[in-house]
Amino acid sequence: MSGLTHADPLAVVEQRVASGERLSAADGIALFESKDLLRVGRLADQVRRQRVGDDVYFVVNRHINYTNVCRNRCRFCAFSRAEGEPGAYTLTVDEVVGKAREAVDQGATEIHIVGGENPTLPYASIRAMIAGVRQVAPAAHIKAFTASEIACFAEMEKTDVEDVLSDLKSAGLDSMPGGGAEIFRAEVRAEVCPSKISGERWLDIHRIAHGLGLKTNATMLYGHVESYADRVDHLLRLREAEDATGGFQAFIPLAFQPKNSALSHLPPTTGVDDLKTLAVSRLLLDNFLHIKTYWIMTGLKPAQVALFFGADDMDGTVVEEVISLMSEAGHGQTVSKAELIRVIRDAGRTPVERDALYQVVRRYGARRGAASDDDGECGVAGDGDRHGRQSPPVAEPGARGPGAGGSP
Numbered sequence: 131m132s133g134l135t136h137a138d139p140l141a142v143v144e145q146r147v148a149s150g151e152r153l154s155a156a157d158g159i160a161l162f163e164s165k166d167l168l169r170v171g172r173l174a175d176q177v178r179r180q181r182v183g184d185d186v187y188f189v190v191n192r193h194i195n196y197t198n199v200c201r202n203r204c205r206f207c208a209f210s211r212a213e214g215e216p217g218a219y220t221l222t223v224d225e226v227v228g229k230a231r232e233a234v235d236q237g238a239t240e241i242h243i244v245g246g247e248n249p250t251l252p253y254a255s256i257r258a259m260i261a262g263v264r265q266v267a268p269a270a271h272i273k274a275f276t277a278s279e280i281a282c283f284a285e286m287e288k289t290d291v292e293d294v295l296s297d298l299k300s301a302g303l304d305s306m307p308g309g310g311a312e313i314f315r316a317e318v319r320a321e322v323c324p325s326k327i328s329g330e331r332w333l334d335i336h337r338i339a340h341g342l343g344l345k346t347n348a349t350m351l352y353g354h355v356e357s358y359a360d361r362v363d364h365l366l367r368l369r370e371a372e373d374a375t376g377g378f379q380a381f382i383p384l385a386f387q388p389k390n391s392a393l394s395h396l397p398p399t400t401g402v403d404d405l406k407t408l409a410v411s412r413l414l415l416d417n418f419l420h421i422k423t424y425w426i427m428t429g430l431k432p433a434q435v436a437l438f439f440g441a442d443d444m445d446g447t448v449v450e451e452v453i454s455l456m457s458e459a460g461h462g463q464t465v466s467k468a469e470l471i472r473v474i475r476d477a478g479r480t481p482v483e484r485d486a487l488y489q490v491v492r493r494y495g496a497r498r499g500a501a502s503d504d505d506g507e508c509g510v511a512g513d514g515d516r517h518g519r520q521s522p523p524v525a526e527p528g529a530r531g532p533g534a535g536g537s538p
């Protein structure tokens with residue numbers, strides 16, 4: 131290539147993006163190595179606008195972490211405990227079902243259930259958990275179990291992953307979250323999660339889920355011992371998997387929270403790294419429609435800024451998430467729907483409440499003036515959920531500020 135490559139590697143990437151050419155690993159490295167955050171961000175923002183427009187999605191959801199007992203003890207994880215260790219817990223099926231019931235009573239359309247790899251928990255309880263949630267929440271979407279939990283269930287049941295996923299699907303499972311991916315490269319896994327399933331196995335399990343008609347998400351845990359090349363390799367392997375199956379819905383970069391983990395000597399990620407990683411993800415993952423900024427790991431304010439760096443999704447209300455709580459991420463456990471709407475509008479974008487499959491539950495108009503408390507709500511025609519149910523108007527107790535109070 132021309133001298134341009136050496137003088138200004140980003141100019142080459144910009145040309146490729148403008149001509150719709152797929153980016154290479156070298157382009158990914160150039161983007162990560164660039165010190166011009168705003169230029170990288172602008173490119174990602176442009177691609178985001180072309181792909182998904184100005185809608186920003188969120189979901190009214192609840193995370194349920196049913197057990198922190200885990201045989202893997204990954205070095206980045208502050209959540210896991212050994213069986214019998216102080217702080218170890220396993221919720222009963224009734225407790226999980228009770229939390230799900232509470233969530234749907236509060237308007238949740240998605241229940242996100244994940245836990246540790248707990249071989250003392252019989253598979254029958256896992257199945258009963260999903261069947262029980264399905265019973266009390268017939269219209270909710272159940273997104274549950276990372277690929278590593280599914281592999282553990284298959285091992286316990288002495289069967290294969292396809293069997294487990296088909297069985298859980300028949301009990302009520304709708305999709306799988308993206309956790310457990312970490313960084314795919316074996317050398318990195320050997321350092322941070324030596325007992326966990328391999329990157330290849332993670333990808334295989336997602337391919338199997340897609341083959342069964344289950345949509346899944348993907349994550350990347352960054353900011354520990356990995357290099358930019360490891361991150362690029364991870365993203366390109368995901369891109370390749372999505373080319374093959376078309377089953378991924380969203381990608382979520384997860385900023386490493388070092389506190390209380392075996393890697394607590396490492397510094398946390400910086401704001402620049404968080405925004406750049408998001409932007410590079412949007413640019414390399416040209417076949418993933420949705421890039422999610424997970425506010426619980428970064429804070430709501432940086433998550434709002436991330437909307438200018440390629441993100442189009444803010445996850446959701448979450449309610450309770452023990453993984454980030456144990457690592458003292460310090461950004462809270464829940465956010466009201468009104469607050470999500472407020473920060474999305476304040477970024478000049480259109481808040482769209484979605485269900486787990488990105489069908490519109492309700493679209494909210496852009497606020498008409500900073501000082502106005504006109505919420506500009508504009509339900510779209512037929513904007514009830516996929517079950518034909520109209521969403522109740524939002525009136526969050528304790529919501530503050532323009533556009534947040536009243537009935538957004």
Ligand code: V47
Nearest residue numbers: 206207307308309310347349351384385386387457
């Ligand atoms: O699997 C664990 C990661 C994941 C730490 O699919 C950590 O919609 C940072 O996967 N610092 C759980 N990350 C969270 C997750 C997720 C979250 C939101 C939405 C979705 C989705 C998925 O968090 C784990 C692991 O990869 N993790 N410890 C830590 N100290």
